Amino acid sequence: MAMNVGKRLAAGANMPAPSEDVLTNTQDVVQNALHKLGYSETVYELLKEPIRVLTVRIPVRMDDGHTEVFTGYRAQHNDAVGPTKGGIRFHPNVTLEEVKALSIWMSIKCGIFNLPYGGAKGGIICDPRTMSIAEQERLARGYVRAVSQIVGPTKDIPAPDVYTNPQIMAWMYDEYSRIREYDSPGFITGKPLVLGGSQGRDKATALGVVVAMQEGAATLGKNLQDLKVIVQGFGNVGSNVALILHEMGVKVVGISDAGGALYREEGLDIPSLLEKRDSFGMVTTNFSHTITNQELLVQPCDVLVPAALENQITAENANQIQASLVVEAANGPTTHAADEILSERGILIVPDVLANAGGVTVSYFEWVQNSQGYYWTEEEVNHRMREMMVASAQTIFKTAKRYQVSTRLAAYMVGIKPFAEAMRWRGWV
């Protein structure tokens, strides 16, 4: 999400609530992965839920003088490997089940990329699109006060996610430093550069998605340059994926946001769409002729990139998807049933826990730079992240082949193993 706050939108427009199934589906894959690796049921028992979840109630004085009470969560999945890490989402459809699932996905990502973290995730049930800047600041600071006991640079390190941005990270950093009475940039990542943010973090998730896409295309024997791409979601991740592809000369034929979608077989002018986009990733409001998000997903293309919310590719539309490669930039965009349909149809999935992990990887670089007080160039950051993405993608594709399993199960097998091993060494299981 960009930093300036633009147009206000109708709350929750065109947004399906995430299904409660995201947690149980994730638990099924975790169990399957541990079973394939030969770990005991006790290991699963400890990994199927976060070790710690805090629910908080945050009173916020609104601009008109009344006080509104918001509900927020922080879920910490597992801290056997190290402190936990993961973003904070501001969204009206946040649920406890969703935050728990998101924290497990964070662990799997960190495991795949060998980052010294477990997974965590935070969320506040709110709609920042209907709140003023001052109200958003009070909510962000209130959340940090409410969770301050369980977060910190060596405990749990937050970051941005849907509808949060560098400004919100900056307020949270400032609030945490005030509470602790010392400057603590390593408390949070995704900060503005001048406050210790890392070069490249703003585009890191998107760049990682594009590198993962190149690896996926190569596995299919295809050259990305020849492929047509649809990107669902035009926020931090989706718009930057579209821009990077456009700059590489790859045709982006479709994009969307919470209000609708645009599709042009001859390719879209991405830089001009970026100029029209508001701070919440809305651009389709500028056009009189749009299609729906569901219509977009089944339009002709070679690569489909869901980059919005969970449960977008479902049993209802999986049979109509025309892409041969699905690269999951969003967390959890494909339901369990759709996963099976896509696999049966021979469509290659680059799973979320691999494809979008460029973000947390560069967040890790930011945390390392904060602790060293020494900052890297954008080239160094991108080069290191790119190398880690290529190596991780190759490991997942090889694991899928070796065990004859889906790319998602292979990713979970690779990602969960460090947690099972660390827990064994610590004597927990």
Ligand SMILES: NC(=O)C1=CN([C@@H]2O[C@H](COP(=O)(O)OP(=O)(O)OC[C@H]3O[C@@H](n4cnc5c(N)ncnc54)[C@H](O)[C@@H]3O)[C@@H](O)[C@H]2O)C=CC1
């Ligand atoms: N920002 C990051 O570094 C990372 C984000 N992700 C995931 O990527 C996804 C997108 O996150 P961001 O781009 O950061 O969020 P954002 O807040 O910057 O943008 C969200 C975009 O999705 C659109 N959107 C919302 N509901 C929609 C719907 N029902 N259909 C279509 N579009 C819809 C919004 O209009 C906006 O364009 C999320 O699943 C997030 O968890 C994953 C890893 C890191």
Ligand SMILES: O=C(O)CCC(=O)C(=O)O
């Ligand atoms: O940058 C981070 O630490 C976490 C990003 C995130 O929330 C995610 O990968 O889903």
